[in-house]
Amino acid sequence: MPEPLLEVRDLRVHFPTEDGLVKAVDGVSFSLQPGETLGVVGESGSGKSVTFLTVMGLVTSDQAVIEGEVIFEGQDLLKLPKDEMRNIRGSKMSMVFQDPMTSLHPFYKVGYQIAEAILTHQSVGKKEAHEQSVEMLGRVGIPKPRERANQYPHEFSGGMRQRAMIAMALSLNPDMLIADEPTTALDVTVQAQILDLIDRLREEFNASVVIITHDLGVVAEHCDNIQVMYAGKIVEFGDRRDIYYGSHHPYTWGLLGSISRLDSASKERLQPIKGLPPSLIFVPPGCAFHPRCPYVFDRCRAEIPRLLPTDGHHASACHLTLSDKERIFNEEVMVRR
């Protein structure tokens, strides 16, 4: 088993606020191999974004209490001085955000913004950096890249802006690309294009990719492994087959059940997960999902379930027995789908 590219060990990120301590990330451990695509799925407030913002060093100990280890290419990033972290951020690992309209600076040309990233990490001339940014725009599939590089973000369409953001993120050939809800702000038709683009570029650039999303449908085709998060913890981890054809957590079942299908009878109502996401200040005792779980029993209210492997690397954090999980999945979840 080769060295993982990224290994996160028991990461906790707690934000002190006037209302109390917000436990955004509360004991998250996982690893990412070189060349792997990891999908991270969860609702708003599940901790999925904060986990990776912390990995990138965009959430710092000035704002939150951070514990645990984030080991990237052998170094614990949490212990790195800020200057060294800045060298890694943007060049060895980079991030693409949800809304490309607000994520690009409105007053600077797109080519300039990409070149700025290049100039920060490489000692090349301005002309050279500009040439590279034009080339990157071409590689992400933007037609007439030279003209486009001289335009402002508001002159681009939504899909093109996201492509430009991806170009900026990949311009320094990072080992890891984190895409935080890359398609949420885009039209459905454009979503597929962007995800295909990410696939293609992952191979071309030989990078590991993390796709953070609330949409299980998005990760289906594009991710090797999937990690489901809830209330700051990982509740299930597995590969594509595990999650879609044999998942072992009531929350995952709820997510699967709430996907609308083209072939479903139009009278069939969507099955949302009942209840609301929990407060991260007053997290429910025991299993955080228990107030919303249709299969809850006493142990769930008292004891926090640990993320335990059920077979191979497929793991879930639920007190139900394996046979119960399999039965429920086959009888109830599969049927609904």
Add this chain to the structure above:
Amino acid sequence: MGQYIVRRLLWVAFVLLLIVVITFLIFFVMPPTDPAVIFAGKQPTPELIAEVKRQFGLDRALPVQIVLFVKRVFLGDQYGWPGLGLSFNTRSALKPIILSRLLVTIQLALGAALVWVLLGIPIGILSALKPRSIFDRLAMGFALVGVSAPVFFLGPLFLYIFWFRFGLGGLGSGYYSIGQYGLGTWFTHFIGPWTVLALLYAAFYARMTRANLIETMAQDYIRTARAKGLSERRVVLKHGLRASLTPLVTMFGLDLGGLLGGAFITETVFNLKGIGAYAIKAVFSGDLYAIVDVTLIAGFFITFANLVVDIVYAFLDPRVRYS
């Protein structure tokens, strides 16, 4: 862009014409200080008044007077170009008076503008970068004082402390031109007026800069800039400040434009013969042409500043250019 500028200039001309008309109207509708009476001197006889009226065209209908005035402004009158007429009080040409007064006001306004920009904006930036810190609280406290304390309070206070108590004669009131008294004297006598006038604006600018920068730093593109690995200094200055400055530039243009029309309280307190003080004098003595001239000049500066500010804004914010 050229078309736009031409249209705007025509609009400026129209607004100025309107200002002239309204000023004339106000003058003649308000309780009259008949300029002819003023000009005629002590205890004028009715014949003398009528004669003066005839000479100055004051017996003509109001619209005719206005047209004549406008014509003289553009084409000049017997005193030169632009035709600013003459003062009924001093019976001499207005143009040299107004120009010299304007010169003083321009020095006052530009100096104060420099002070308030150099003082207000950096304070605002530092406050925004460390919100709710001791520095921030002190700075905003200072801003509160600056915004609340009027010039007619701060001015005399300044003079009392520095000129009277500390006996620093160089900081007294009055205008001392560079040509006649040298750079040193000129400068020390402007420190007071510049500081006192700038304090109000510096306070505003500090608060605005702070608010704008705090809001800007919360934007998504700042997160992107940090994600690229840029130094925090670059993130704040090139990404944060650049976006927060645009409304400040607008404000600056308008503030300066307004100030060039006269800062009469400051000018009065510090005995500077600027155009603001002159405006007050003209109004109280009912000096028709002086009043219209001064109003016209103030109007010109403000409308022109509006135009310049709009053009500059388009340079700063590319999103505005295509509308």
